Every structure is written in structure tokens, then in C-alpha cells.
Amino acid sequence: MIKCTVCGIQNREGSKFCSNCGARIAQASGLICPxxxxxxxxxxxxxxxxxxxxxxxxVAPAPEKTPPATPIKGLSLPAKPVEPPATKPEAPAPEPTPSEPTVPSDWLARLRTAAPSEEETTAPQIEAESLEEQAEVADWIARLRANSSFPETETEEADTDAPFADKPAPVSDLEETPDWLRPASAAPATPLPAPEPARADEMPAWLNRLRAESAPIEESAPSVSTNEPMPDWLRSLEQPTIVEPTPAETPAPRAEQPAAFLPPLEAASPPVPISEAEMPDWLRELKPKETETVAPQETLADETLDTNLESPAPSLLTPTEPTPTWVGEVFRASTMVDEDLPDWLRTPVAAAAAEPGIALAQEAAPALEQAQVPDWIAALKPPDHPTPELEGEALETVGPLAGLRGVLPLAVAIVEPHAPSRLPLPGVRSxxxxxxxxxxxxxxxxxGAPxxxxxxxxxxxxxxxxxxLLLATxxxxxxxxxxxxxxxxxRVPARTFFELVEKLPANAVVLVAFDYDVSVAGEMDLIANAIVRHLIQRRAKVIAVSTVETGAQLAERVxxxxxxxxxxxxxxxxxxxxxxxxxxxGLTQLATTGFAANARDWxxxxxxDxxxxxxxxQTLRNIDLIVLLPGSDDRLQLWMEQVRPFKTLPVAGGVSAxxxxRASVYYDAGQLDTxxxxxxxxxxxxxxxxxxDPLAKKVGAAVTNANSQNVAQLVLVGLIILGNLxxxxxxxxxxxx
Amino acid sequence: MDWIGVSVGAILTLLVFSYLLGDTPLFRIAQAIFVGVAIGYAATIAINLVLWNRLFEPLTRDLGANWHLFVPLVLGVLLFAKLRADWAPLGNLSVAFLFGVGSALAIGGALRGALVPQLLATLVPLTSFDNVLVFVGTIGALLSFRFVQPSPNQRSTRALDGLARAWGAIGRWFVLAAFGAMFADIAVSRISILVSRMYYLLHDWLQIIQ
Structure with a gap:
């Protein structure tokens, strides 16, 4: 059983979603994709x-201190070790895969162009500018260019450990890489003996593998970045760290960092607040003009988003220090378009969003207006202030829709089709x-009245x-x-029947089937009584049979x-x-073999015998006439289908109205003689x-009942006519x- | 003694007539009595006239001569296996025998006693008005249930379709007349039953008419 981390309900093994709350169930030994x-x-x-x-x-451990690896607190960036071409470093990069966009989106391009034109801010744009524009870049970048002919080992280390080299396939990233940096990134690595990793037993396998690959490269990494002057904005980004490092997490000295143009963020510890003077202009523009207080919904969304990342990122936002709203939006936007962001923009923004102490310039707010954010990101953006209509909606706590309300109402209806909603209705809906x-x-x-x-x-x-009707009857x-x-x-059918009985020989054997029950006995008894009386007058031998349980009793009474x-x-x-x-x-047996040997009379x-x-x-061959008295269609059908085809003797029927x-059909087809x-x-x-029979004193009950029936039928017809009129x-x- | 039985029958008849005032408890009492008596009567008939007279008594009287009766006895006993879920498959043989024989007899009887004779009855020479009426009504009733639309590209079938539609419209009236006749016959039958009940009350119970 797997216990849901949200509601605590036990779920079956292998469940991906909680059967109670629908939350995605984290596997016991798995990693949840952020x-x-x-x-x-x-x-x-x-x-x-x-x-x-x-x-x-x-971060690869320093050779001297061998500190434990400290995870970068920010967006998790793909950093799969690169295997650069060993023989032809200067070979052109292969075509990028379609799934990896190599060109930044339009809104990012506009964001770049909207940045100020100072030397510091143009540095990230160098990779997209022509060679003529390179003359306008800062001196430190020029010096970096001069050092672009790094040894192969340095390049390898840069690709491996640099936090901004996020693409798992750097071969395809060569197109995004500036020209001055491309040779360095494409430099092949020199295999060196791997040192013994520190605290290898406490680290997962993948971390040990990474360390095993990166550590030997760090040994040969030249100390370039510390000796080289860095721009202020870059240094300011370098200062704040996401998490205050413990004494054991002493970062590697800058001199030992790889020859990347941006050092890792862990190296900048302890956190130092950035003043506006030290802040680069392009970042200063991102800061809103007025300090905003974080709305409760926004904070909740950010916290939920951070929780879902399941990376060191949740620690980025401390609950005691509310993050500005715009920072959350930038952070969220950068999270959603992680693959679209270039390296230089991805981590600094994340780092800036994660640092609560950063005070950014107010004039930077227009640069991140919603109009410049892609529509699909804007659609996912939760409202700043929850509307009254959405207050009662369920808040998505997991998954890509975390932080959003009421986005999947149909899913709830499907999961719990009969469960009434326990959420209180908002005012409008009530x-x-x-x-x-x-x-x-x-x-x-x-x-109701009509x-x-x-x-x-x-x-x-x-x-x-x-x-x-009562009076008529x-x-x-x-x-x-x-x-x-x-x-x-x-000229009535009854006369044909009567004449058929009259033609019977003396001592004829007549089989009379009383196949009706008490529900129609009031009608069928009159018919049966009239026929049986005539048969008795004719001194015929009457063999009364019935396939209905109550039919035999009714035959006995008649x-x-x-x-x-x-x-x-x-x-x-x-x-x-x-x-x-x-x-x-039973009827088939009667028609084919005759009466059952073990049968007894009623x-x-x-x-x-x-x-x-x-x-x-013994059989129907000894019968002279079959008289059917069916009270329903199926009884008549039973005799017509099971008995009539086997015998050629006459069959007469006295049926209910x-x-x-149905009986007329059989009569017209010749299956009923009369x-x-x-x-x-x-x-x-x-x-x-x-x-x-002139000696008969009076007529039977059928005539008496026929009197009432005629009158009742006339009354009924009159009522029908009056109703229609x-x-x-x-x-x-x-x-x- | 007969008067008691007649009185019970008359009282039950009046209880059933109380349904004219609604679904009263009196009607429910009569309904429950009727259902209970009918089931008990059927069970008594089955035990006395079927199980005992035609199965157990012959077996006890002469086992050697009636050994074949073990077959229905075993099949009948296997039906009780249906009462328990894990034994239920044992009763499938009896159920299969019952359904198989019943279906075979019903299908064979329908062919011999209904389908073939009815078809032959409609193949009549058109020498009289009745036969023409039978022919027109039978074919028209069949065509009234024809819902197929002809292909618009075939001109030859278009004429046949018009004929079939016209004939089917005539046949629909035959169907309506047949339904009306069936309803009228049922109404007449129920009036007959009502009259017989009144005759029972007035003649057998109250004896105020002769």
C-alpha cells in the first residue's frame, strides 16, 4: 500500500494517483519531475x-578541501556530461534536434532588445550580435574572448560543472553558444584519473558518477575567473546564494572554478544583499517601481509550485520573507519556458527570484508585462486576487496545474459522480x-392547479x-x-361447430382441452358448459385434459x-x-406416443388403464374430435404447433373473445375446422x-349473460361516442x- | 358447505372490486390471497400428480421396470445444486436439457404449426373478393414495415418504390384494423368476465335471479 502524502489514504501498489483526492502519488523510491x-x-x-x-x-569538490557537493538552489538544469568531439574540435556542430529549440522565443528577443544599451547589459546579447557589435562589449568579455583558446580539459570542465550549461546535448547547443565561446565548449576532454569522491556512500549513484566525471577535470581547470575582472552586475549575481551554506559546504575557490564566463552560484556565499547601485541596469529594469506585497493567493501558488518542483528550489522562498509578486511571475515564467530560455537568462532570473533580499530597480517592471509573456504562460498564470466565483473551487496542489483553481471540474465529477460537493457554495452560485x-x-x-x-x-x-356499466350488467x-x-x-360459426358435434358417431371419443385458468373462467365456463352439454346429449365419451394446473379443477366443476x-x-x-x-x-408426447403410462386421472x-x-x-388415434377451449393465445398456439401437425382428426375451438x-388465423388457414x-x-x-332438443326446458347461462353483455356493450359504445363528441x-x- | 365457499368467493370478488376506489388494503388482501392460493395449488398439483404419481410411485412399485425414471430423477436433483454457488455448475446439465428440449420443440412446432401453414394459407387464387383481400392485406402489411430507401440513381427501382409505398400505406390500414379488432375483442372478453361476476353475485350468492 502507498500512503498519499496529501490526504493520507492508503492506495494500492502501483497507483499513480490517489483514489481519494486525486493527487499524484509519489513513488517510494522515485523522483518526481518538477x-x-x-x-x-x-x-x-x-x-x-x-x-x-x-x-x-x-559542484565538484575542491581538491584541497573536498567539500560535499552542494546542489544549486534554482531551476534544475540539464547537465548531462558532454562528450565533445575528440578529433575535430573545430568541426561544425550538427543540426539540433527538433525537440530542442535553438532560437529564443520572440518575447525573449524583445526582452533583450528592450534592455539598456550599456556595455554591461549588452554582454548577454553578444552571442546574437554581429562581429561589428563586439567592439562595444565590455573589456572583461574581450579578455574572456582572448582566453577562449582554453585547453581541452578546461572546456570539458566548463561544460560539465558550469551551472548555466544546462543543455544535456551541448553539441546542439553550439549554435546558441557565442562564437567566442564555441571553441571552448567544443574542446574535447582529456581523460584523467578520477580522484576518490568524498562521502561517496552518502550520495546516489548518479551523483557519484557525475563527481567521478567532473572531479578530474577540475584539477586541471585553470584559475581564470577569479583573476579576471568581472562586471558589477555579474558579481552581484554571484553574491547571493539560494541557501546559506553550512560550514561543511564551503564552495570551491573561484580560482578553481572552470573557465566558464559565469561562475556557479554556490560560490557566492554567504549571501550579500545587493544594492541598487550594484545592480545591473537590465536587472534594475525588471524591478517594479513600487514594492508590492504578496497576495495570499500568489504566495500559495508560489509555495505550491515550489513544492512540486521537489528540488532544492522550495527552500528558495522563505515563508517569513514574502517574495514580490513580479519575482514569482518571473520565476514561474522561467520555469515554464525553461527550454526556451538561454543559459545566461535562466539561472540568474531564478537566482534573483529566489533571493528575498534583492532589491531591484523599479523601472524594470514594464519589461515583464503580461503582453510580453507568451499567451500559454499567461493563461496558466493564477489570478492575483481570487475572484469570488473561484473561491469555492478546488485548488490544484499537484501537477503542472498546481496553484490553479477550478481548472478541472469535470474530473472531479467523473471521479466522484455521486458524491455531493462538500465545498460551500459561493455567494453568486448560492x-x-x-x-x-x-x-x-x-x-x-x-x-398543480389544472x-x-x-x-x-x-x-x-x-x-x-x-x-x-353496473346498471347495464x-x-x-x-x-x-x-x-x-x-x-x-x-350462418354463424357456432352452427358449424354444432353440426360437427352432431355428425359425431355414437359413443364417439372427444378430447376436450380445458386450457384456461380462473382469470377467464367467467367467460370460458359458459363456452365449455354449452359444448359439454351438447356432447353429453350426444352420449359422447369426454376425455377432459388440461395443461394448466387450475384447468383440471375447472373442468371438473363444469x-x-x-x-x-x-x-x-x-x-x-x-x-x-x-x-x-x-x-x-407433454403435448408432443400426447400427440406422438399417447397418454403417459404412469399418468393418473385427476x-x-x-x-x-x-x-x-x-x-x-392410449393415443390420439382413438380420438374422434379435439375440442380446444383456450383462454389465451399461447395455449391455442401450443396445441396448434405441437398436436395439430401430427394428427388429421378434426379440431374445433371454443375460444375466448x-x-x-389468433384463432381466426388458424381457422382461415384450415388448422381449425371450426x-x-x-x-x-x-x-x-x-x-x-x-x-x-325440444325437450330442453330453458336456455343456459350463456344466453342470460349475453343479455347483459349486449346492453353493456351498447352502453360502452355510447360512452365512447359521447366522449369523442x-x-x-x-x-x-x-x-x- | 357450498354456501360458505360461494360466500368466500363473493367476498373476495367484492374485495377485488374495491380497486375501483383505489389501491385499497382490501384489494391487497384479495391479491395476496389469490397469489398464495395459486402457488400453493400449483405446488400441490406438481407434488401429487407429477412427482409422486409419475416418478416416485412407479419407482417404489417396480424399480426394474421403471429404471429409466432415474434419468429425470437425477436431472431433477441436480437442479437443487443451483441453490449453492459452488455447486451451481452441476445444475447446468439439467438446465441445458430443459432449454434444449424446450427450444427444439418450440422451433419445430413453430415451423410445422405456424409458419408453413400460414404461408400456404396466403397462397390463394385471386378468384374471390376474400382472397384478393387476403392477398392485398398480407402483402400491404408486410410492406408497411419496409423502411428501405431506394437508390436515387436507379430509375427502375424508383417506380417499384412508389408502388411499395402506396401498397404499404394500404397495408398500414390493415394493420390498424387488426389492432382495433384485437382491442375490441379484449374489451368484449373483459365485459364478459364482468357480467359473469355479476351473475355469480346475483345468482349463486344472493340468489335473487333465476
Missing amino acids: MCSTPNKVESVFCEKCGARLVPLT ESAHLFESVLASSMAEA ATARARRAWTMRPVIYLL IVPFFLPDFTSSSLPVS LTQATRDMPNFRYGVDYAILYVPGQEA SQRQPL KLPAMVGI AVEP MFSGVLGAAQYEVLAKQH AYWVARAQGKAK
Whole structure:
């Protein structure tokens, strides 16, 4: 587990970001890139992602005192050891890689041109000027030029230890290097035996390697810089140090420094405040005219930025001594465009920003106006004073966006989609939320009144409809039969069914499928009762089957009621009830192999072979007619698909009115020989049975129910017509208005 | 005794009718009773008529003659393995058997009992008005579900597309008529059930009509 340094939550091994706060998790033994926050290996010198230097440069120990290497407190500058051409020092430099810009940006060029034209300030511009302009440079630079023919070892040392030689590939930097310095930087190094590094066990491998490479060169480095006069501004830059060195960190004497035109910053210790008189003009211009107090947000941003650098830079800004705002901006800008900055500008600015005691000239402020900063840097610049809208936003504490607020609101929403925000709403947003709530409340209140009115109207209409339907169903029960005489029975499907039963031979075996449940029993019982009565009159043997659990019980009730008037029609002898489980499989078995051997009847639980009614009936071949009484489409489909294709015997159906559309399809296709549906069909069947049997005293319940059904249907049709008329009238009135 | 049963049925009917006043507790009571009785009844049927009559009783009566019944017995027992997660794979065999047989029967039955007969039923000679109506309605209903746009560069298909659109518009009316008929039949069926319930209350329970 990895503990997050921000919130303390334990995260899994290998996690790059904290699962709680989203902060980048520093690897236990890794180096965090100060530029892109990418974790790198311990032995890494440069970031594997952006190429920024991960470790500060070190000063080679002096041969006499062998002080421990002191890191440069400033921007980490790439200082990978250079391997200059050994055979042809004067060979032209190869083409720079595209990823390493060799030309300073425009804003830096403008910054250079905006500098004063004194001799001291023109020194950094020499590398970009023509040879004619070299005559205007200071004398010390001229002397440096005179010493440009350094020995090869000196050049090597300059490239290795000079803090301003930041490019890891100095071969490509030769183009940036002034002409007078190029031969020196291109001079090959002379291999010398490496001295024993001091406190090597306390240093990482990369530091030991650097020291091993740089120390022998320092031994042969000529003492040039101390003997040569330096300009005041350069000396002033040399004085302040970033961190006060400890006694053990005594810098190497200047005489032993490499022959670079700028000495390392560590050499200038202890810090000495710079006065304005000693300050170079170009740096004096950078200083704002008035001393600014650092805003809290600015300080926080600077501190956060420094923290993210994870280099000695965090110690640059002491919390007790607030850094001027413009210094922070310069420092941040120089951090962002580190690769675009030339060597002469990079570290001095960083050093100047890091030194809290530096008092710069006020007239330098216009030189660093925002207009001269690249846009992408200006976009990253945090506001000087946090706006009220951004106060509630989360502050980025890690990564390249450190110090910025509210830059990634969507990321928070994705990470915690259901977590409510714990941040207090700022004033503006709180007012907006209240306004939104009030709008919603008012709209709901306005819409509530019509809805209530509509509900009240619906409630007043519903009882009327209920009452009308109730009267339409109850009143016909008390009226004399008016249906039996008015029902058409001559050319109706029920007559076809009736005639089919009439044509059955004596003692015919009829399979009646009671495939309906209690939900439609009120309708299907009337149909089944009409058919079964007719079959009993015909003395047919009825084998009632059902694939529904409750169907067998309903069949028993219907047959029991139908046989009350015919006591000679007995269960087990003249009829039987069976339950067929298994849905498709049970019906397929019934159609192909017949009744199951182990099956028992429903009422008496007797084996089928012991029932007199089932004697000689093993398969459907012994059946003369199949009567289907399905209460739903799927039951009818089950019989049509699993039984009908195997048999050629007639199949008739008495179906529910809801199943009639499906049954009509089978009837039209010839799969059903005949069919009728609903209570009206049952009433027609009863009327036909009464006409055929003059001894019948009265019609069945189907006719009685058909009376009520006809009236109820008429009432229902009338309500539908009235409703449509009311709708069209209301619509016409609405259009008229 | 019959009167008690009829009265219970009548009271439950009135409880169900209380739904006209809203989702009342009376309706919930009747609903719970119906669901509980239906499940208990189905379980009783399955135990008595299936497990005992068709499986255990034959095995206990004559094991040698009914040894093949061990196959459904084992398959049924394996289904109980689904109750435990680590034993659940053992029940896959039974589930596969059930789904395999059921699917085979359903597909075969659909081909034999629905698809082929229905297709043959539409191949009728156009000698009568009914047959023409069947032909026009069937093809039109199929074309009403045609949503393919023809290629604009092919002039020959443009005429066919116009014909298909016109025929599909006619077929859409057939579809609407079919839906209307289905809805009307369902409404008639539900009115029949309402009438039968009223007849039950007035005839079987109150006995005020003959």
C-alpha cells in the first residue's frame, strides 16, 4: 500500500494517483519531475517524459578541501556530461534536434532588445550580435574572448560543472553558444584519473558518477575567473546564494572554478544583499517601481509550485520573507519556458527570484508585462486576487496545474459522480441555486392547479361510468330474455361447430382441452358448459385434459354441473379428467406416443388403464374430435404447433373473445375446422341446442349473460361516442377561442 | 358447505372490486390471497400428480421396470445444486436439457404449426373478393414495415418504390384494423368476465335471479 502524502489514504501498489483526492502519488523510491510531475526512477537524471532535469547540478569538490557537493538552489538544469568531439574540435556542430529549440522565443528577443544599451547589459546579447557589435562589449568579455583558446580539459570542465550549461546535448547547443565561446565548449576532454569522491556512500549513484566525471577535470581547470575582472552586475549575481551554506559546504575557490564566463552560484556565499547601485541596469529594469506585497493567493501558488518542483528550489522562498509578486511571475515564467530560455537568462532570473533580499530597480517592471509573456504562460498564470466565483473551487496542489483553481471540474465529477460537493457554495452560485428553486416551485404551483382540476373532473366522471356499466350488467338479469330470439344462428360459426358435434358417431371419443385458468373462467365456463352439454346429449365419451394446473379443477366443476341433469353420465365411465404436465413436451408426447403410462386421472387418482372411460384409448388415434377451449393465445398456439401437425382428426375451438383474432388465423388457414368465441358464441350454441332438443326446458347461462353483455356493450359504445363528441366539441371551441 | 365457499368467493370478488376506489388494503388482501392460493395449488398439483404419481410411485412399485425414471430423477436433483454457488455448475446439465428440449420443440412446432401453414394459407387464387383481400392485406402489411430507401440513381427501382409505398400505406390500414379488432375483442372478453361476476353475485350468492 502507498500512503498519499496529501490526504493520507492508503492506495494500492502501483497507483499513480490517489483514489481519494486525486493527487499524484509519489513513488517510494522515485523522483518526481518538477515540470510534469512524472515519477521517475531514483537513478534518473532527466525526466523520461519531458526531459527536464530531475537532479540539481553539483559542484565538484575542491581538491584541497573536498567539500560535499552542494546542489544549486534554482531551476534544475540539464547537465548531462558532454562528450565533445575528440578529433575535430573545430568541426561544425550538427543540426539540433527538433525537440530542442535553438532560437529564443520572440518575447525573449524583445526582452533583450528592450534592455539598456550599456556595455554591461549588452554582454548577454553578444552571442546574437554581429562581429561589428563586439567592439562595444565590455573589456572583461574581450579578455574572456582572448582566453577562449582554453585547453581541452578546461572546456570539458566548463561544460560539465558550469551551472548555466544546462543543455544535456551541448553539441546542439553550439549554435546558441557565442562564437567566442564555441571553441571552448567544443574542446574535447582529456581523460584523467578520477580522484576518490568524498562521502561517496552518502550520495546516489548518479551523483557519484557525475563527481567521478567532473572531479578530474577540475584539477586541471585553470584559475581564470577569479583573476579576471568581472562586471558589477555579474558579481552581484554571484553574491547571493539560494541557501546559506553550512560550514561543511564551503564552495570551491573561484580560482578553481572552470573557465566558464559565469561562475556557479554556490560560490557566492554567504549571501550579500545587493544594492541598487550594484545592480545591473537590465536587472534594475525588471524591478517594479513600487514594492508590492504578496497576495495570499500568489504566495500559495508560489509555495505550491515550489513544492512540486521537489528540488532544492522550495527552500528558495522563505515563508517569513514574502517574495514580490513580479519575482514569482518571473520565476514561474522561467520555469515554464525553461527550454526556451538561454543559459545566461535562466539561472540568474531564478537566482534573483529566489533571493528575498534583492532589491531591484523599479523601472524594470514594464519589461515583464503580461503582453510580453507568451499567451500559454499567461493563461496558466493564477489570478492575483481570487475572484469570488473561484473561491469555492478546488485548488490544484499537484501537477503542472498546481496553484490553479477550478481548472478541472469535470474530473472531479467523473471521479466522484455521486458524491455531493462538500465545498460551500459561493455567494453568486448560492443565489443562482435559490433562484432556480424558486422558478421550479412557481412552475409546479402553477401546473398543480389544472392538474387538480383535471383529477377532480376525472373523479366525477369515473363513478358515472362505473354506475352506468353496473346498471347495464345488472338490469338485464331482471329483464325477460330478449337475446335468444334475436340472436342470428343460421350462418354463424357456432352452427358449424354444432353440426360437427352432431355428425359425431355414437359413443364417439372427444378430447376436450380445458386450457384456461380462473382469470377467464367467467367467460370460458359458459363456452365449455354449452359444448359439454351438447356432447353429453350426444352420449359422447369426454376425455377432459388440461395443461394448466387450475384447468383440471375447472373442468371438473363444469362437468359436474353439466351431469347433474344426467345422472347416468358418470365419472370414470363416461368421462375422465387428466392433467398433462410438461407444456410442449407433454403435448408432443400426447400427440406422438399417447397418454403417459404412469399418468393418473385427476379426480380419483387412478391409473388410466384402470378407468373404464380410458379403456382402449392410449393415443390420439382413438380420438374422434379435439375440442380446444383456450383462454389465451399461447395455449391455442401450443396445441396448434405441437398436436395439430401430427394428427388429421378434426379440431374445433371454443375460444375466448380475446383469443378470437389468433384463432381466426388458424381457422382461415384450415388448422381449425371450426370455432366460435365469446359469450355470444356460447349463447348461439345454446340456442341451437335448444332448437335441436325440444325437450330442453330453458336456455343456459350463456344466453342470460349475453343479455347483459349486449346492453353493456351498447352502453360502452355510447360512452365512447359521447366522449369523442365532447372531445371534438371542446377542440372546436378551443380553436374558436 | 357450498354456501360458505360461494360466500368466500363473493367476498373476495367484492374485495377485488374495491380497486375501483383505489389501491385499497382490501384489494391487497384479495391479491395476496389469490397469489398464495395459486402457488400453493400449483405446488400441490406438481407434488401429487407429477412427482409422486409419475416418478416416485412407479419407482417404489417396480424399480426394474421403471429404471429409466432415474434419468429425470437425477436431472431433477441436480437442479437443487443451483441453490449453492459452488455447486451451481452441476445444475447446468439439467438446465441445458430443459432449454434444449424446450427450444427444439418450440422451433419445430413453430415451423410445422405456424409458419408453413400460414404461408400456404396466403397462397390463394385471386378468384374471390376474400382472397384478393387476403392477398392485398398480407402483402400491404408486410410492406408497411419496409423502411428501405431506394437508390436515387436507379430509375427502375424508383417506380417499384412508389408502388411499395402506396401498397404499404394500404397495408398500414390493415394493420390498424387488426389492432382495433384485437382491442375490441379484449374489451368484449373483459365485459364478459364482468357480467359473469355479476351473475355469480346475483345468482349463486344472493340468489335473487333465476
